[in-house]
Amino acid sequence: MARLRVSSTTVAVLVVIQTGFLLFLYTQQGTLPAPSAEKPARTHLLILSSWRSGSSFVGQLFSQHPDVFYLMEPAWHVWVTMSQNSAKVLHMAVRDLIRSVFKCDMSVFDAYMPWNRNLSHLFQWAVSRALCTEPACEHFPRTDITREGACKTLCGKYPFSKVEEACHTYSHIVIKEVRFFDLRVLYPLLTDPSLNLKIIHLVRDPRAVVKSREQSVKALARDNGIVLNTNGSQVEDPEYRVLQEICRSHVQIYETATLKPPSFLKDRYLLIRFEDLVRDPLPEITAMYTFADLQLTPKLESWIYNITHGQGPSRKKEAFLITSRDAVNVSQAWRNVLPFQKVQRVQEVCKGAIKILGYQAVDSEREQKDLSLDLVLPHRRSQFSWASFSQN
Numbered sequence: 001m002a003r004l005r006v007s008s009t010t011v012a013v014l015v016v017i018q019t020g021f022l023l024f025l026y027t028q029q030g031t032l033p034a035p036s037a038e039k040p041a042r043t044h045l046l047i048l049s050s051w052r053s054g055s056s057f058v059g060q061l062f063s064q065h066p067d068v069f070y071l072m073e074p075a076w077h078v079w080v081t082m083s084q085n086s087a088k089v090l091h092m093a094v095r096d097l098i099r100s101v102f103k104c105d106m107s108v109f110d111a112y113m114p115w116n117r118n119l120s121h122l123f124q125w126a127v128s129r130a131l132c133t134e135p136a137c138e139h140f141p142r143t144d145i146t147r148e149g150a151c152k153t154l155c156g157k158y159p160f161s162k163v164e165e166a167c168h169t170y171s172h173i174v175i176k177e178v179r180f181f182d183l184r185v186l187y188p189l190l191t192d193p194s195l196n197l198k199i200i201h202l203v204r205d206p207r208a209v210v211k212s213r214e215q216s217v218k219a220l221a222r223d224n225g226i227v228l229n230t231n232g233s234q235v236e237d238p239e240y241r242v243l244q245e246i247c248r249s250h251v252q253i254y255e256t257a258t259l260k261p262p263s264f265l266k267d268r269y270l271l272i273r274f275e276d277l278v279r280d281p282l283p284e285i286t287a288m289y290t291f292a293d294l295q296l297t298p299k300l301e302s303w304i305y306n307i308t309h310g311q312g313p314s315r316k317k318e319a320f321l322i323t324s325r326d327a328v329n330v331s332q333a334w335r336n337v338l339p340f341q342k343v344q345r346v347q348e349v350c351k352g353a354i355k356i357l358g359y360q361a362v363d364s365e366r367e368q369k370d371l372s373l374d375l376v377l378p379h380r381r382s383q384f385s386w387a388s389f390s391q392n
């Protein structure tokens with residue numbers, strides 16, 4: 001925290017300068033030439049992750065920022081509407097939906113929702129601070145840290161058109177998605193000159209993912225069918241097969257972005273491991289904000305301190321709440337809970353992902369249970385990212 005504390009006045013000063021500059025730009029709009037098409041005014045950020053990998057928490061880190069318009073898994077609507085198809089077939093519909101949302105064109109939801117709709121029709125709308133504050137919902141000022149419960153009570157009845165209206169007022173559009181299994185699907189968005197797309201690839205130890213997925217088997221059943229392209233029929237061993245597909249996609253995405261990447265990916269891909277975030281949140285959060293061109297505000301700084309230290313009014317209430325210590329424990333819980341045979345099985349189907357993402361496989365039950373043995377190998381960020389962080 002010390003590092004942040006020291007910088008808070010600097011941040012405040014920068015925010016004031018930035019605000020002044022923006023005001024200047026707005027007042028000058030009539031006289032300045034139209035902004036050139038080559039540099040889009042907005043930043044578009046995709047948090048690319050998988051189920052049960054800490055992406056709701058990372059989503060909140062962005063959602064609560066007053067410059068960010070955030071949606072959590074808008075492509076849920078695509079999958080629910082067309083659940084007889086495979087993830088591969090749905091990739092294109094998902095990508096088109098993401099593109100439209102990035103451009104604040106919410107008419108794309110016409111295909112997936114009734115005409116007469118309001119804010120509450122949007123999947124997980126109340127976790128988006130932008131949909132709980134002005135101008136989407138008049139009950140909370142834009143700079144508030146919002147909470148899902150209070151937002152649900154007060155903001156659900158606002159018309160759906162508020163989504164688009166609010167979106168247009170933000171400099172950063174952030175979407176979290178778990179429904180991409182191939183980075184190449186996103187190339188048309190990365191090369192679209194009207195977008196300024198950056199990708200945070202959030203991964204987690206597959207053995208911890210398995211433990212976490214076991215707690216929500218029912219909720220994941222339909223998604224599993226789409227991942228495995230079963231169209232409702234039963235298949236053997238769905239859990240391992242889904243996991244295998246998820247691990248395969250992490251390897252594909254990571255390798256595509258780091259081994260011989262196309263030039264348009266330069267500085268647009270950042271890998272974050274959930275375990276690193278949990279063990280030492282601030283450097284990881286700072287890296288993500290820097291990558292996304294966002295400044296830490298004093299209020300966010302206080303909120304982040306609170307949620308990572310189990311303090312403040314929202315303690316224990318929010319699903320994404322982690323304290324450093326609890327979360328480190330939680331991220332190790334699989335080592336006490338999963339039978340060794342299961343761990344072996346996971347290590348088999350996810351062999352490539354475990355190796356390439358810097359986790360250590362265990363060879364015996366003794367190794368698994370010996371918590372003094374660290375199974376998260378350290379990494380230097382430069383190995384994992386195109387972006388260079390000069391201040392780190």
Ligand SMILES: *[C@@H]1O[C@H](CO)[C@@H](O)[C@H](O)[C@H]1NC(C)=O
Nearest residue numbers: 116117118119120121156157
């Ligand atoms: C908004 O949506 C909720 C949930 O579907 C519904 O109960 C409510 O009547 C809707 N309100 C309006 C004004 O459409």
Ligand SMILES: *[C@@H]1O[C@H](CO)[C@@H](O)[C@H](O)[C@H]1NC(C)=O
Nearest residue numbers: 083084085086230231232233
């Ligand atoms: C999926 O299953 C339904 C009902 O069993 C069937 O009508 C439909 O044709 C199937 N769709 C595909 C794409 O296989």
Ligand SMILES: *[C@@H]1O[C@H](CO)[C@@H](O)[C@H](O)[C@H]1NC(C)=O
Nearest residue numbers: 145299302303306311312313
């Ligand atoms: C953090 O916690 C402190 C102490 O409970 C509280 O006064 C403060 O308002 C909290 N900050 C935020 C942004 O929630």
Ligand SMILES: *[C@@H]1O[C@H](CO)[C@@H](O)[C@H](O)[C@H]1NC(C)=O
Nearest residue numbers: 325326327328329330336371
């Ligand atoms: C973390 O786990 C250890 C061993 O499993 C346990 O003794 C300890 O109480 C846990 N700490 C917290 C903060 O939950």
